[in-house]
Amino acid sequence: MRALAEPVVADLGLEIYDIEMVSGVLRLSIDTPPGQTGGVTLDNIALVSRLVSRELDHNDPMPGRYTLEVT
Template identity: 45%
Template sequence: MRGTRADLRKLLEPGVVALGFELVDVELAGSHHSPTLRVYIDGPAGINVDDCARVSRQLSALLDVEDPLPGQYTLEVSSPGLDRPLVTPEDFRRFIGETIKVKMQPPLQGRKNFSGRLVDVTADHVVVEVDKEHFDLAFDGMERARLVPRFRTSGVTGERDDR
């Protein structure tokens, strides 16, 4: 195993799940000389700093033993944030009716970026409504997909509803 995204996910997921959390996504960022392995986790009650520290300790030990990445790298464990990545079909199903952003590679109908309401999810694609038009976006053509945070003012300046 030499550190592909899928390989890293397969390696790390059991350790995250064993601590009672969900592995949302794994990402390798930075340069070859100074890479960063980002691990996004979530839980039923959300995620706090202590949760991230526990998962980081667990994964650090596992990564030291398995050594899937050559050389030195930085491990970051965090919550997925309000604009959480959508990776698995289950992620998408959970957020049907919400607004998502999807970047396709290669482009679909001459277009790379789609931002609209998630209408449906099948085994191999999602249906996104953009400006009253439906687009079937295949999972294998998605470079990245994220939930678009929804902010609603509640009458008090600065307050928001993050549902």
């Protein structure tokens, strides 16, 4: 999962803080790199969600159903 999401997140100037799977929810936590001013915006979260979802749908790395949650 990290291998699929990391390039997408990095291209937006962000980084992955944590990834966890709990009760059918795949939670991807993103943040700005250390030393960068500003924070993650709602637009960033929406864009990461769309782009990572597209990668997951295309590559199908995990069996079964799950919900992607980006925070």
